Amino acid sequence: MLKLEHVSVTFHPGTQLEKKALTDVSVTIHDGDFVTILGSNGAGKSTFFNVIAGKIPVTSGKVFLDEEDITEQKEHIRARQIGRLFQNPAMGTAGELSVEENLALAYSHSQRGMFSRAVTNADREFFAEHLKTLDMGLEDRLKTPIGLLSGGQRQAVALMMAVLNPPKILLLDEHTAALDPKSAHKILEITNQLIKQEQITALMITHNMKDALENGSRLLIFHDGRITKDFSGAEKSALKPEDVIHFYEV
Amino acid sequence: MTVNVLLKALELGLILAVLSEGVYVSFRILNIPDMTVDGSFSTGAAVVAVSTMAGQPYLGLCWAFLAGCVCGLVTAFLQTKMKIQPLLAGIITMTGLYSINLRIMGSMPNMPLLSLDPDCASMFDTVDQPLLVLIPLIAVLALVLYWFFKTNLGLQIRATGDNEAMVRSSSINVDRMKFIAFGLSNGLVALSGALFAQYNHFADVTGGTGMMVIGLAGIIVGEAIIQKRTIGFGILSAILGACIYRVLYTLALQFGVPSGDMNLISALLVAITISIPYIRKKRRGEYA
Numbered sequence: 171m172l173k174l175e176h177v178s179v180t181f182h183p184g185t186q187l188e189k190k191a192l193t194d195v196s197v198t199i200h201d202g203d204f205v206t207i208l209g210s211n212g213a214g215k216s217t218f219f220n221v222i223a224g225k226i227p228v229t230s231g232k233v234f235l236d237e238e239d240i241t242e243q244k245e246h247i248r249a250r251q252i253g254r255l256f257q258n259p260a261m262g263t264a265g266e267l268s269v270e271e272n273l274a275l276a277y278s279h280s281q282r283g284m285f286s287r288a289v290t291n292a293d294r295e296f297f298a299e300h301l302k303t304l305d306m307g308l309e310d311r312l313k314t315p316i317g318l319l320s321g322g323q324r325q326a327v328a329l330m331m332a333v334l335n336p337p338k339i340l341l342l343d344e345h346t347a348a349l350d351p352k353s354a355h356k357i358l359e360i361t362n363q364l365i366k367q368e369q370i371t372a373l374m375i376t377h378n379m380k381d382a383l384e385n386g387s388r389l390l391i392f393h394d395g396r397i398t399k400d401f402s403g404a405e406k407s408a409l410k411p412e413d414v415i416h417f418y419e420v
Numbered sequence: 421m422t423v424n425v426l427l428k429a430l431e432l433g434l435i436l437a438v439l440s441e442g443v444y445v446s447f448r449i450l451n452i453p454d455m456t457v458d459g460s461f462s463t464g465a466a467v468v469a470v471s472t473m474a475g476q477p478y479l480g481l482c483w484a485f486l487a488g489c490v491c492g493l494v495t496a497f498l499q500t501k502m503k504i505q506p507l508l509a510g511i512i513t514m515t516g517l518y519s520i521n522l523r524i525m526g527s528m529p530n531m532p533l534l535s536l537d538p539d540c541a542s543m544f545d546t547v548d549q550p551l552l553v554l555i556p557l558i559a560v561l562a563l564v565l566y567w568f569f570k571t572n573l574g575l576q577i578r579a580t581g582d583n584e585a586m587v588r589s590s591s592i593n594v595d596r597m598k599f600i601a602f603g604l605s606n607g608l609v610a611l612s613g614a615l616f617a618q619y620n621h622f623a624d625v626t627g628g629t630g631m632m633v634i635g636l637a638g639i640i641v642g643e644a645i646i647q648k649r650t651i652g653f654g655i656l657s658a659i660l661g662a663c664i665y666r667v668l669y670t671l672a673l674q675f676g677v678p679s680g681d682m683n684l685i686s687a688l689l690v691a692i693t694i695s696i697p698y699i700r701k702k703r704r705g706e707y708a
Contacts, residue, residue: 246591246593247591249590250591260583261583261585261586263586264578264587265582265583266578266582266649267575267582271578275576276590278572279572279576283572284572284573285572286572287570287572288572288575289570
């Protein structure tokens, strides 16, 4: 369970550039939730993610993960429990390393010591088996430097990396926005599949209203640094894009 | 060029291959040019000189490696904890090291490697042919490096150099990776400096000047010959390149190029080679 209590973030406080990115945001994300997030540019969605991931400090308020106060915890410590995917596929993978090395980066150090081999034959089989479920032929390209793959393929591997060690919370920051429609659809399909399979609690920022409505169990709408709407279950299922566009102006 | 001269060039080439491996770790793997090298190379020489005077030439090589590691840690500290730009951090450490190296050598700008027992003033005195110790040494070193960069820790360091932003958002401590890599890199550089001093039987406080570019030249020559960029071939190309570069260097000297001009030639070689990919891209762009 992820809980934010009265979180505010102000950039450049006390100067002319002062900007309130988040204002008194309180929200509880329950285990197993798949939350989609909508909001116009500058509404505070990315700041919200950055606060959860520990990339930027809160100005006031607290962040809890499973009752533990993680407000002051460093980014790389939190990353053990919080996975994150970015819009740019190049962000989530190391281009010069091979597919299997990228996967090993996410997986092997949790299995073995720092001085043991990063990619064993058993790992290779394990990776191939997992990649096969994506149905993109990636299992045959384990040795290929990942920079040579397409954006969609890279993002699929990044997604796989995020879930090989299932995180408590998975943050998806417009992770399909930079892909062509077909790849975007495929990645979203895989996202749903993996989230269900590994029972991950996930939050997904998107600018695509249809995606926000068709996926997930809960919808948050950000406006001007606040969460202005929060729909769950049946209420969310009943929403139509026409309804949602109206909330952007609220 | 006589066989003897060629052998000498190969010997020096193998010694400087260790330097190239060190530069490879910072420049290619971590993707950060590290000027500490010019200082830590001399540190290695200074430490081994003092240790040899105390009758410990072999242990001196270990001390040199460790002293080099410390130099690297200082640069890593300046970069990561003090947020100083990488190049400047290296230059600061290098500048400070000049004084420290002088202190290590008891304020003597150069120092012969003498020992009470004339047979063990250096590792190279124990064999007739220096290549007999150099080849196994470099081979073991290359294998250890290869093994290291295939471990989880090695992989994390490589990823840090490749995509720092991604590594930052993962559970890997980026700063720690830089400390380890800079430590290892400068440890190797200092070891090379120590071998260089033992080979020449003297240590010079200015001996490190230009060594970063010399190390880089080895890598670049190697990469021109071995086109593959995987970690194994990378390590190999640094060794091969350093040797070939030294042979070419010796050839140039044989043809009467003044030794004082050699640094300029090395600098030009590195500058031109590094800019070739950009020039090619630009020309392709123009004609496309």
